[in-house]
Amino acid sequence: MSFDYDLFVIGGGSGGVRAARIAAAEHGARVALAEEYRMGGTCVIRGCVPKKLMVYASGMPGAVEEARAYGWDAQIGGFDWTAFRAKLDAELTRLEKIYRAGQQNAGVTVYDQRATVAGPHEVRLADGQVVTTKHILVATGGRPFVPDFPGREHVLTSNEIFQLPELPKRLLIVGGGYIACEFAGIMAGLGVQVTQINRSALLRGFDAECRDLIVAQMQAHGIAIHTGIVIDRIEKTDAGLKIHGSDLRDDTFDAVLYATGRVPYTEGLGLAEAGVELAENGAVKVDDWSQTNIPSIYAVGDVTDRIQLTPVAIREGHAFADTVFGAMPRKVDHDLVASAVFTQPEFGTVGLSEEAARERGPIEVYVSAFRPMRSSFAGADDRVLMKLVVCKETQRVLGCHIVAPDAGEMIQMVAIAIKMGATKAQFDATCAVHPTMAEELVTMRKPVRHA
The missing domain is CATH 3.50.50.60 (FAD/NAD(P)-binding domain)
Structure with missing residues (x-):
């Protein structure tokens, strides 16, 4: 044919x-x-x-x-x-x-x-x-997915957020995934009063210790975060968009962004x-x-x-x-794909979270949390977290998680080593580059806990 x-x-x-x-x-x-x-x-x-x-x-x-x-x-x-x-x-x-x-x-x-x-x-x-x-x-x-509820026609999604004629003064973000958290940081940085709500914890599926630090830093930067809240309906009024079904102190907003998944x-x-x-x-x-x-x-x-x-x-x-x-048959390897979440602070991750690794067998967890030199000198309270999850039996590094400025740049390099099957001993054998944040990845000698 x-x-x-x-x-x-x-x-x-x-x-x-x-x-x-x-x-x-x-x-x-x-x-x-x-x-x-x-x-x-x-x-x-x-x-x-x-x-x-x-x-x-x-x-x-x-x-x-x-x-x-x-x-x-x-x-x-x-x-x-x-x-x-x-x-x-x-x-x-x-x-x-x-x-x-x-x-x-x-x-x-x-x-x-x-x-x-x-x-x-x-x-x-x-x-x-x-x-x-x-x-x-x-x-x-x-x-973008927006659930069915009365007033859904009044909400924005990530498709429309870039085309706003003007920035809202008060923005409600509904959702707890990485897109919701990224836009919360963006809008807060642009001077918008941001409230973020979700029915459960933010950044579910990511390493819990890292997400807890990110959420705490988001709150420190002025983002109001509330969990356990579900919206029943949204009503358009002269004062703005009124939210029903929540216990928010200020339930009227100029705009509502739904980032509830794709x-x-x-x-x-x-x-x-x-x-x-x-x-x-x-x-x-x-x-x-x-x-x-x-x-x-x-x-x-x-x-x-x-x-x-x-x-x-x-x-x-x-x-x-x-x-x-092309007569060159090949499959795509979907294992150990690194990613970056552009929250503020930034989050880079590859491999298993501590929670996921624990389910597979005994592990060692190495963590370094500190105020980086740049922030410390400026008097800022920003914190950095470096984390390695290691198989106790083989000593292979199963996961690496970084919460820090430019974490995405760092995790790209670490992903190469982890993809190659690097062990904790090989990380330890690598000489540190000083003074950098990333040097902590090769200087953590003792695990903070076993699981």
Whole structure:
């Protein structure tokens, strides 16, 4: 059978564009890609990139305050959200053009419209056109989840937060995951009065000792945190958005941001109708090769709900293209993937938490908690935590967790050693770089506890 394309990619995010480019440019496939919004996906347009730039912006008042402590006659005025947003929009447009140019230079045909699966070898475009393809790759990512309740139409999600016409004076953030905590720090740093609520503890799933320190530091920086609270409804009034079902002292806010998780974006894609198996939350079920139960249909990235991280999606997309079109079959290793949470303080983590490791067998825990030199000299109470979780029997380092400025930069390097199977003795044999925060990772000689 003759097809219009060898590969049709649905979704122009990190995983989709990598798969399309590699398949076309390196393996000679005839490739098309459809994106209904903007090229670059969640990470570039409404996720990692704009969020990190907002983290930088929110840290400037603290930097100026620190500069004064170091003897500089430094002052800071008000924050111009309109000017920042205009520059942010220009940067995202620049990055989108780079993504688009990469596809065009690789020979990929780009459709700027929604596409859905019409069958194992057919894709229907929003304009009604149906094209045939030997393989389909679903790379539509995820979307913010907001539960059903009266007044949900009044809330923001992480999709809209970057497009606010002006910053609210009082912001309620609902959620306890890393996205909620990151935006709490960002908005507080930009001068917004932030309240964060969640039905349970914040940063669940991460190492408990680290998350406790992060939450304490967030509170010290002026973020009001309340747990055990569930919102029943939100009412729009002249004074703002009134929250019902909570015991907050001030239950009226100018804006409410829901950061209550993300779900795979598969609704209305025609996958179930084509026979593709989906998980209960809508995720596309795939095997180790990113292949669905329909042999011609594959999926990569957040839509599969394996590990929701941009670098993982990129690797999955690249491996798919090499396997299907390059005669270089390879699977993506999802074990020991490092990540960074851009809270303030920053959090870098790789491997098992102390709680998860304890369930697998006897461990030793090494911890160093201290005021770093930079903060201490400036008279700030910020604290740093370095933690190694070690298997008692093999002495292999099972996990490393860092709460500190630039923790993401440090954990990237540590992840290489842990991925290679480094032992505690090998950490100890590495000479320290002094004076640095990271030197604590190789100078912790005695465990603080066994479990």
